[in-house]
Amino acid sequence: MNTRRFGLIALPYAWLVLFFLSPLVIVIKISVANEAVAIPPYTPLFEGGRLHVTDANYLLLLSDSLYWKAYWGAIRYAAIATILTLLIGYPLAYGIARTPVRWRNLLLMAIILPFWTSFLIRVYAWIGLLKENGIVNHALLSVGLIDTPLRLIDNDFSVLLGLVYAYLPFMVLPLYAQLEKLDPALNEAAADLGARPLHIFWQVTLPLSLPGIAAGILLVFIPAVGEFVIPDLLGGPKTLMIGKILWDEFFTNHDWPTASALAIAMLVLLALPMGLMRRLLRGIA
Amino acid sequence: MQIERLTKRFEPDAQPAVNNVSLAIDRQEFFALLGPSGCGKTTLLRLIAGFETADTGVIAIDGADMAGVPPYRRPVNIMFQNYALFPHMNVARNVGFGLRQERKPRGAVDARVVALLELVKMRALAARRPGQLSGGERQRVALARALAKEPKLLLLDEPLTALDRKLREEMRFELKHIHQRVGITFLMVTHDQEEAMSMASRLAVMNEGRIEQEGSPEHVYENPANRFVAGFLGAVNLFEGKVAGAEAGLLIVDSEAGRLAVAHSPLAAGTAVAVAIRPEKLRFMTARDTTTPNVLPGIVRTIAYRGEASTCQIELASGQLVRGTMSNGDGKAPVFLPGAALSLSFTPDAARLLQS
Numbered sequence: 001m002n003t004r005r006f007g008l009i010a011l012p013y014a015w016l017v018l019f020f021l022s023p024l025v026i027v028i029k030i031s032v033a034n035e036a037v038a039i040p041p042y043t044p045l046f047e048g049g050r051l052h053v054t055d056a057n058y059l060l061l062l063s064d065s066l067y068w069k070a071y072w073g074a075i076r077y078a079a080i081a082t083i084l085t086l087l088i089g090y091p092l093a094y095g096i097a098r099t100p101v102r103w104r105n106l107l108l109m110a111i112i113l114p115f116w117t118s119f120l121i122r123v124y125a126w127i128g129l130l131k132e133n134g135i136v137n138h139a140l141l142s143v144g145l146i147d148t149p150l151r152l153i154d155n156d157f158s159v160l161l162g163l164v165y166a167y168l169p170f171m172v173l174p175l176y177a178q179l180e181k182l183d184p185a186l187n188e189a190a191a192d193l194g195a196r197p198l199h200i201f202w203q204v205t206l207p208l209s210l211p212g213i214a215a216g217i218l219l220v221f222i223p224a225v226g227e228f229v230i231p232d233l234l235g236g237p238k239t240l241m242i243g244k245i246l247w248d249e250f251f252t253n254h255d256w257p258t259a260s261a262l263a264i265a266m267l268v269l270l271a272l273p274m275g276l277m278r279r280l281l282r283g284i285a
Numbered sequence: 286m287q288i289e290r291l292t293k294r295f296e297p298d299a300q301p302a303v304n305n306v307s308l309a310i311d312r313q314e315f316f317a318l319l320g321p322s323g324c325g326k327t328t329l330l331r332l333i334a335g336f337e338t339a340d341t342g343v344i345a346i347d348g349a350d351m352a353g354v355p356p357y358r359r360p361v362n363i364m365f366q367n368y369a370l371f372p373h374m375n376v377a378r379n380v381g382f383g384l385r386q387e388r389k390p391r392g393a394v395d396a397r398v399v400a401l402l403e404l405v406k407m408r409a410l411a412a413r414r415p416g417q418l419s420g421g422e423r424q425r426v427a428l429a430r431a432l433a434k435e436p437k438l439l440l441l442d443e444p445l446t447a448l449d450r451k452l453r454e455e456m457r458f459e460l461k462h463i464h465q466r467v468g469i470t471f472l473m474v475t476h477d478q479e480e481a482m483s484m485a486s487r488l489a490v491m492n493e494g495r496i497e498q499e500g501s502p503e504h505v506y507e508n509p510a511n512r513f514v515a516g517f518l519g520a521v522n523l524f525e526g527k528v529a530g531a532e533a534g535l536l537i538v539d540s541e542a543g544r545l546a547v548a549h550s551p552l553a554a555g556t557a558v559a560v561a562i563r564p565e566k567l568r569f570m571t572a573r574d575t576t577t578p579n580v581l582p583g584i585v586r587t588i589a590y591r592g593e594a595s596t597c598q599i600e601l602a603s604g605q606l607v608r609g610t611m612s613n614g615d616g617k618a619p620v621f622l623p624g625a626a627l628s629l630s631f632t633p634d635a636a637r638l639l640q641s
Contacts, residue, residue, distance in 0.1 A: 183367070183369060185365050185367060185369035186369050186371060188334075188336055188356070188363075188365075188369065189363075189365060189369040189370075189371070190371075190382070191335075191336075191355070191356040191357050192334055192335075192356050192357070192359075192361075192362055192363050193357075193362065193382050193383035193386060193430070193433075193434065194357045194358075194383050194386035194387060194434065195357055195382075195386050196357055199386065203382075204371060207373045208372070208373055
């Protein structure tokens, strides 16, 4: 009985250790090496029987304000995007949860449908829509609403639009799962006891959907902080997000040790706000 | 409360869930709506609470027409079948919910909550969440919450169904007791005829959206208006037959079980009727005893022992199975075992005549 349960758990854990933990160890190893003109482009951990470790890459991160700005930039974009997805996603999820059952699956399908196309292609499609001679500007010009093209891309607006667009389903699905579970009799009981519709929302529906809100926030915020495709393609050169800087260090500068140190630093720094947020949300729920 | 010609259809062409119902409930009455599931009694309750809108008809409470009045403005509170307690609030906050909506001062709310929790004997558990309570405790909280605003009318949707049998019987007395103490009109919906009869001062039997009969439990039980009411409210034995004539002030019916005499006003000979007799009104006699009228010989088939009495199935000579109640109490009445031959008898005024 116990050995069977152990076997059931051991297999996925072995998988995680192999493909999640060991790359992490490798990244930590690279982050304490020096840059080198070699293949791979860093110094080995053991050389001539001696351990070779440096903190130079981490010190570089502290000394160059670019990294700090990129870190805060990522947190800021991710936080604003998370709030926006919550504000858009909540009414959407609530609406779907209150639709007759036969329509619900169709509406949920529509939320999941974008996943059937490659994420990259969808982001490129946004470039086609937003660029100076893109579809949106073209349409607005031709109906005469504007006379000069709007700057819709390479700015905060396009980055946030991209983030909200890409992560909205991750907010809607946990919210829907939570709201769908709520007993409609609770709303009726509140109304019966004299609560108006808005009061019912604040006193009953919202408090009871907090676990869904917490799940949605975590599912959107964490990947949004590390996002690099959206800031790279929809943000201009001035858009500072840590994921984009990391990508540049790795693939443009070929500085693997600095990139690895950045990745580890990001992991540690992300764990901090996430831990705080989890405690906060658990406190409310 | 006054209901006049109320009708509600959920689908345009479907059978109405509530069909032309008229009902008047007096102040401080304990009224029960009794019927099988799907008979429209819960829909009627939801119409009164304001969760559903009637197609036609009027609901008036204390003379005020409730048409267009939203649930949160009606002087009515409901205790839901599954209680619908707010899981994120403790017992005291659940009970105080309605009072807080009126923005009453905190001290007044707290004092009232304490008084209500005393009433339902839940004061010790005021800080618990609904998830930490047993079914019976939740029921008490739901009752206190529904009473908090002193509604003109308290609606109870199957109030005892979710409880186990022993608790249910205790709660019957307690609900009655609380009803007397608070002086609020109670309207209870139930499918349990025992519950309705033991608690209500008046009841109405519903079937297929209509009210079949209305009156005190004793009146409806003793004088059922039709076959449905007779069969739904308690057990009944029916003998189908035709009126044969009158004899010595009694109506004579030729039935499948033989010639029966019933105390009833004269009817035209040949009228199709059913003689209805409750199991507890059948007397058990040894087979030899044939001195009384309305004697039905038969054989005991099965006996279900219930403690204070036994319910027996007796096969008559005609093959019909009838139900009788055999007392186990005094030790004087004859006791029969399965397979024993016996005679059942009843007095002419114990039986009722049903025409519809």
